[in-house]
Amino acid sequence: MAIVPPPALLLLLSPALFWGAPGCAAERAEVLCAGAACYTLHRDQLAWSSAQKRCQNNGGNLATIRSLEEAQHIQELLGRSQAGAGWQGNVWIGLSLEKGKCVQSHDPLRGFTWAGGGKKTNYSAWLAEPHTTCLSHRCASLQPAAPSSPAGWADGPCRAPLPGYVCKFSFQGMCGPLALAGPGTVTYTTPFGVESERLAAAPFGTLAQVTCGAGGGAQQFALCKEQQPAGGFAWNHRGPLCALGCAHRNGGCEQECVEAERGAPPRCACHPGYVLAPDLVSCAPADGCDPNPCEGPCHRRPAGGFECGCAAGYTLAPDGRRCLDVDECLGQPCHQECHNAPGSFACTCRPGYEPEAPGSPRCRDIDECAAGAAACPQLCLNVPGSYLCACRPGYQRDARQEACVDVDECLRDPCPGTCLNVPGSFRCTCPPGFVPAADGGTCHPDPTHTEGPAGASQPTRLLAATLPERPPGSSAQPTATSTTTATTSTTASTTASAGLGAAHDAEHTTDGPKLLLYYILGSLVAILLLMAFALALLAYRRRKAKEEKQQAKSAADDYCWMPEQAESRAAGSEFR
Known part of the structure; x- marks a missing residue:
């Protein structure tokens, strides 16, 4: 087999070698390759930005640790260094918080982001809560595991140099190690x-x-x-x-x-x-699936070889054999909250809501008032995700007793006569000889009222408290003119009737025409007095109607509601 010299091999087959530094001598450093990435440990005293630039010049970034598996790979790399004794001291990793962005306590990464971007994961390994700030650039370092302390992340100023840093380089695939047949x-x-x-x-x-x-x-x-x-x-x-x-x-x-x-x-x-x-x-x-080389199911190909598959909720890794979990929550399958799990996911509802059906991804509001979860003293009003407490008309909230107490409506002087407060309402009474008018705000003479023995009057009628409040500045009793006129007309009518009756007893047998004249005159006087009383009463009612029209009472005065703000599920049963 012909041996190709290294320069020709580099020119013909490897245009991607030594990214960013063609022709430079290779660096001796600890390196570990696993899965689809390689991690390198460098011993240089650098600030975070300088270390990141070194990694970028070679085609990578400061190391990202998005899973427990990646964390174990980097711990193995640190354990190889310094003649097997393990690395001492913190090293830079690719996690930082930009200036102008704030630390977020609810975020697993606390608002920090990985160098090079990529999808977010819920994995984190903070040894302590990062320094709370929005005004400075903060960077994360990795503390190696020690007998007295676990491995984890720590934040600090990005300009402070550290003795080492870890780079990460991602690839689509790997070759296995070369096997030698001889020395x-x-x-x-x-x-x-x-x-x-x-x-x-x-x-x-x-x-x-x-x-x-x-x-x-x-x-x-x-x-x-x-x-x-x-x-x-x-x-x-x-x-x-x-x-x-x-x-x-x-x-x-x-x-x-x-x-x-x-x-x-x-x-x-x-x-x-x-x-x-x-x-x-x-x-x-010859049967590539026996034994199964795949993490999941193995499928034989008709032309030979095999192909690996994965169970539902997993996807095939770049090496074509392993299976990686699929984060189904990225597709937003849930109505409210989604929690990813290996090979699956789970939907949950926020407090105050429940699933529409067992296993359903959709949520519906819980009616705390109907379920009896609310502890309201009188009225309960259901709102999305919570509930509100209110008082019935005629009651108002007592913050000290956390209950609804009766409102004394008589303090507003709503009656033309006497006001009587009752739980949740009030009652009005009119003076003796008078009854409530149809408008509920005035009193008029009782046509059925008669004087009893020794000037005693009939019992006063009571009016249920549906009367509107009397306009400010108006008199609670009928005016002096109307009262005097009514009294005078009643007295005059009684006197005239009494006089005519006496004359009739004395003269009805001897002077019939004179008695008839007395009757006619007495009737005229009574009619005139009644007409005067009617005119005075009409004038009084017109004036009262005009005053009431100008200052009408709002029907909302009969209600007392608690503050319209949603209470949390945990505090929904208390008045705050």
Whole structure:
């Protein structure tokens, strides 16, 4: 097999190598590749912005930690450093709060954002609440795990330098490590300019330099660039590498080794029922789904090979084998609140609401008044998500007793006569000899009233409290003129009747014409007095009607409502 020199290989096959720094020497740093990302640890005393710029120059960003799995990868990376003793001190990660934005206590990230953007997740690992501010640029660092303290995040000034930082580089796929059939070493140079001799996975564009022999013999080169149908990538120059012949370690082959002619390295083959894997060294069953190489279900292809699938609520990872949880809440399937769970999600309702049906994503208001959850002393009014308490007409709220107390309507002097307060209402009475008028605001003589023995009057009638309030400035009793006129007319009528009766007793047998004349004169006097009383009463009622029209009482005075503000479900049963 011909060996292609590294410069030609770089020019022809690797235009993406050493992003941002073509021609620069590779950096020696701790690197860990897993899933679809690589993480690198750098030992440089830098501020947060300088560290972020270094990561960006190589095609990445300061590390984002969006899940517990990512946090474990970075902890493993920190544990490799300093000869296996573990990293000491905090390192910068890609979490920051811009100047002018405030810390938000309800947000898992507390208002901070990840460098490079991307979707938000609920994962957080704050060791303590960040410093509350809106006026300064704050950045987060990662504190490694120690025997006396857990790993977690801490915030601080972005300009203060730290002794290290972690970068993250994302890829669409990876190659597996190169297998050597004989003695030799492999040095991997990644596209982000880091050189390492140990990689469990190599990202697309990684150059592998293979040195065969213990003393540094022939060299071979391979590039991770060939995309596989089932996902991921493969090396363009596959095994067996550094093979000495089939007699040494079976030529590096898993099953069968076939010697080549003219000094060429041997090649590998497989037993019946097996096929050669993409690395050209190992063998896989002809039925790719037995054993199942997938995290989820495996589907055989008619033309050979297999394809991995995932259960509902999961999606296939970029490597084509693993399954990743789908965040269904991003599609807003719930009416109010959505909580994502592995492979599923759950809908919940805000306080004061309940699901329309068991398992329904929609919510409906709870009628606390009908359910008996409200503790109102008199009236309960249901509102969306809560309820309000109110008092019946004739009552008002007592803040000290947290109850509804009776309103003394008589303090407003609503009656033309005497006012009697009763629970929730009041009653008006008129003077003796008078009854309430049809308008409810005045009194007029009772035509059925008669004087009893020794001037005693009949019992006074009571009026239920439906009378409107008397306009301010008007008299509560009938005017002096109307009262005097009524009294005079009544007295005169009584006197005239009494006089005529006496004359009739004395003279009805001797002077008939004179008695008739007395009767006629007495009737005329009574008619005139009644007409005068009627005119005075008409004038009084007109004046009262005019005053009442100018100052009409509002019907809303009979009601006393509590403040119209929604109470929370927890405090809905108390007066505040």
